Amino acid sequence: MHPHPATPMTRTLRHSLVRYLPLLLIALCALTGIASAQEAAAPAAEAHPEGDSLITLFVQGGWVMYPLLVCSIAMVWLTVDTWGRTGVKKVAPPAQVAQMQDLFRSGDYVGAYQFAKNNNSPFCDVSRVCLSFAGDGEEAVDAALFAEINKVNAAIQTRINYLSVIGVCTPMIGLIGTVAGMKGAFAELGKSGASDVGALSGHIGEVLVATATGLVIAVPAFLVFYFLRNRLQGGMGALQEVTQALFRKMPYEHLKGAHVGEEEFYAAVPNWVAGGGDHAAAPAAA
Numbered sequence: 001m002h003p004h005p006a007t008p009m010t011r012t013l014r015h016s017l018v019r020y021l022p023l024l025l026i027a028l029c030a031l032t033g034i035a036s037a038q039e040a041a042a043p044a045a046e047a048h049p050e051g052d053s054l055i056t057l058f059v060q061g062g063w064v065m066y067p068l069l070v071c072s073i074a075m076v077w078l079t080v081d082t083w084g085r086t087g088v089k090k091v092a093p094p095a096q097v098a099q100m101q102d103l104f105r106s107g108d109y110v111g112a113y114q115f116a117k118n119n120n121s122p123f124c125d126v127s128r129v130c131l132s133f134a135g136d137g138e139e140a141v142d143a144a145l146f147a148e149i150n151k152v153n154a155a156i157q158t159r160i161n162y163l164s165v166i167g168v169c170t171p172m173i174g175l176i177g178t179v180a181g182m183k184g185a186f187a188e189l190g191k192s193g194a195s196d197v198g199a200l201s202g203h204i205g206e207v208l209v210a211t212a213t214g215l216v217i218a219v220p221a222f223l224v225f226y227f228l229r230n231r232l233q234g235g236m237g238a239l240q241e242v243t244q245a246l247f248r249k250m251p252y253e254h255l256k257g258a259h260v261g262e263e264e265f266y267a268a269v270p271n272w273v274a275g276g277g278d279h280a281a282a283p284a285a286a
Contacts, residue, residue, distance in 0.1 A: 064177035132261030174214020
């Protein structure tokens, strides 16, 4: 028996599954962590009949829950923002790549520069900078290409690195809540002994909730950090490949000395050379 060929719908489903599987795993880890935090606070919840809702857990965790809330919001925002910036289609939009290729085929390099200037994407930024160095030769264009790609990569990588900072700091913030909760628990134990179980369990609940919340935020932050870092490397590789293919057959001999871009050049001929006469002796006198 011969296997049935995959239909377009089947291939689309497989592609979507592979593409979004990491996000599903991250969401699953976050939900598991939240469930663990609720189970950890169960002893304290028994002393509070109002239940163990998220608001109750937030209040029970103490003041450290506020910086942890800020960190969780920042993690979600950075994840969404960098996910949109690191995709291959976002780094090098196919429509922009096709338009630039058409302009290069027609030899309209000034029009290509204007198109790259008027469109905002890493591909257009790299192409615009390379075109501005076209009159200086192939080596200058290659140097400008790698410099601009490194600049784009550094800008996006900086945002991704903040996820690592969140992953490192949130367990430490939770640990501060743990210390504060234990301090309150021992103070309550020394004040009223083991008779006031409700007050003692409240401090223990603060310890558990703060620690669990810090870990709930840190684990997804690290997972997203490594995933987006690898995704960025793939996007930068695709950007370099597309841009190098665009400039591969550039007629540098016909563009020598041409100024395609609009950048202003500040370096000029020395004034003693341009002025002649008395100025020509200036270097010798000096």
